[in-house]
Amino acid sequence: MSDPTSTPPQQPAAPPDPPAAAAAPEAAPLPQPIADALPEPGDVNTSNAKGDGLTKCPRCGSAEIGPVPGTDQLRCAFCRFEWVAANFMASVGFDSPIDQLQGTVRTTGVADIDQSASHIITIKCQGCGAEVVINTESQLQSRCHWCRQVLSQQTQIPNGAVPDAVLPFRLTHDQAVEAVRKFASRRRMFALKRFKQEFVPENVVGVYMPYLLVDGNAHGDVAGHGEIKTRQYQRGSDNNKTTYYDADVYQVTRSFDFTVDDLTIESSSARANQDTRMNTNNVINTILPFDTKNSVKYDANYMGDFTSERRDLDVDAVMPVARAQMLSIARQKATDSTRYDRGIRWESEQLELKGTRWVAVLLPVWLYSYYEKKSDGSAFLHYIAVNGRTGETMGSIPVSVPKLLLVALTIGTVLEGIAIAIVANF
Ligand SMILES: [Zn+2]
Ligand SMILES: [Zn+2]
Known part of the structure; x- marks a missing residue:
């Protein structure tokens, strides 16, 4: 599986994976909106390097891939090959001890949202060349209306629609x-x-x-007063009894x-x-x-x-x-x-x-x-x-x-x- 170029902060820097070989749609290179989004120190790059559009079965290359109900698996509808995406926390080193954490570590998936970013994404279908629109407010995939292939939004976009990780449905x-x-x-x-x-x-x-x-x-630092009961007794006559408590009060920090x-x-x-x-x-x-x-x-x-x-x-x-x-x-x-x-x-x-x-x-x-x-x-x-x-x-x-x-x-x-x-x- 292709791994995004993630460099866990607490680990010796591993050489980043080569840039995605996956066919990116052949759009003219945009004038560098990415420059702002480059990870700062303390950030973890989780942007997806698979490329948008058709994602293919690692075994047969078919693009008909979907979740297997009741499991964490993905399945190719063509050759029936099944696999599970890599565990997220392990893949970015977020399973390291929390008591060593210093500063704020952010993935690219939690980057600040650009309020002007559009939710409507156009992906060029690599199957037939049609332009397919995905409204990322509610959808991260869409079927090409011409060739019926499924197109996926894999790359994080500055509107918060694409996360770092997903927890698949286990309940059918x-x-x-x-x-x-x-x-x-x-x-x-x-x-x-x-x-x-x-x-x-x-x-x-x-x-x-x-x-x-x-x-x-x-x-954490907390301070207050705690009470310990030292005595409980009743006063008064049969019909008019009142219960009293004595307690020592302590300052607690x-x-x-x-x-x-x-x-x-x-x-x-x-x-x-x-x-x-x-x-x-x-x-x-x-x-x-x-x-x-x-x-x-x-x-x-x-x-x-x-x-x-x-x-x-x-x-x-x-x-x-x-x-x-x-x-x-x-x-x-x-x-x-x-x-x-x-x-x-x-x-x-x-x-x-x-x-x-x-x-x-x-x-x-x-x-x-x-x-x-x-x-x-x-x-x-x-x-x-x-x-x-x-x-x-x-x-x-x-x-x-x-x-x-x-x-x-x-x-x-x-x-x-x-x-x-x-x-x-x-
Ligand atoms: Zn397959
Ligand atoms: Zn198509």
């Missing part, structure tokens, strides 16, 4: 329909006449959603290094800015975690019949969310390290980020939407979302107000190597 369409049915039955949604009438399995659709994964090498692995952050603003009066898109965050370690290098052939959404948030835009989640991990960690039976009130907290590394990934989600018209005339869009890897299912329920959907974001976060450095003021 049938399994997703089953998961939606089960969820709806348990919540008696099929008791609603309209829901039952309108439930069409074909409307359960697979979508690749854009996320940013971040590893963090961090230091914790200062410690910690790492966060593959924190999974929404990178589509339409999803991140929720208006829960109108829709419940944030159900998708409740079906985390994904086994992001198994993400493979992006290959448009994984798109098959799935649609995709485009990342439109840059690292700077999601940094506050990442920091907030890391702080909450730090607080939790600090709380877990103490034994104050009446709890701790954390009053100050600080996070120092020594290093981060970022990856743009498409994650597989099955969606079923249901449009509810309320009696007062207002409309509400409900979703049932199914994790395309684990089958975890969550949704909003047309019969009640979905308060439960404003749920925590930190599920799916893996903690590693916590070292409590200082324990003070007991």
Whole structure:
């Protein structure tokens, strides 16, 4: 498999692979828009060197390649050869120890988005020469309308549509329909006449959603007051008893290094800015975690019949969310390290980020939407979302107000190597 010219920062520099030999469409060389996008030190080049247009089976050269349902494999429809794209993290050295991370390491897939970049890409079909248009807002592949060959957008373009990595759908369409049915039955949604009438399995659709994964090498400082109960007693007469507690109050501080692995952050603003009066898109965050370690290098052939959404948030835009989640991990960690039976009130907290590394990934989600018209005339869009890897299912329920959907974001976060450095003021 051709490997993009990636040079993991923590490893001895390997000689870059030769430039792609794949037939690039013979367009006249553009006047260097690439100069700006050249990787800076600390960046990892993950741009795809395979070239856009027809991608070919490594065995027979056919361009009819698609995902094998229920697996991480790609298959050639002509010779039936099957293969899996390379593991992404390993391919760029992002499996190296997080506690060594310094500075900000970005892949080209998380490069800042050029707001003026077009979403409409024209690819010249190498089969017949026709010009084929792909709207990368929702599609990364298209069939040539003349020769029927599949054309792929493989190279990263400055609009955030092409990620570094993709986590293929493991759950088949049938399994997703089953998961939606089960969820709806348990919540008696099929008791609603309209829901039952309108439930069409074909409307359960697979979508690749854009996320940013971040590893963090961090230091946390938190301080507050913790209480330990020393005595419990009652005062008063039979009918009018009051229970009292005595507690010692301690000042508690914790200062410690910690790492966060593959924190999974929404990178589509339409999803991140929720208006829960109108829709419940944030159900998708409740079906985390994904086994992001198994993400493979992006290959448009994984798109098959799935649609995709485009990342439109840059690292700077999601940094506050990442920091907030890391702080909450730090607080939790600090709380877990103490034994104050009446709890701790954390009053100050600080996070120092020594290093981060970022990856743009498409994650597989099955969606079923249901449009509810309320009696007062207002409309509400409900979703049932199914994790395309684990089958975890969550949704909003047309019969009640979905308060439960404003749920925590930190599920799916893996903690590693916590070292409590200082324990003070007991
Ligand atoms: Zn083949
Ligand atoms: Zn063609």
